[in-house]
């Protein structure tokens with residue numbers, strides 16, 4: 001036996017609200033930037049020469065952490 005009309009309406013309303021599940025589309029996770037190079041894929045390497053390892057300057061080198069991709073390896 002159905003309840004009163006008012007109760008049925010409330011029940012229906014509850015059902016519809018319950019069905020409205022928040023289907024938030026999670027944004028694609030951006031790849032984490034490589035820390036040592038800051039996402040550039042290149043790091044400045046200090047160039048050293050001689051027996052005393054005297055620094056003569058800096059040279060752009062391939063980031064060894066991400067191998068030039070700029071994206072932190074997820075391992």
Ligand SMILES: [Zn+2]
Nearest residue numbers: 034037063066
């Ligand atoms: Zn890197």
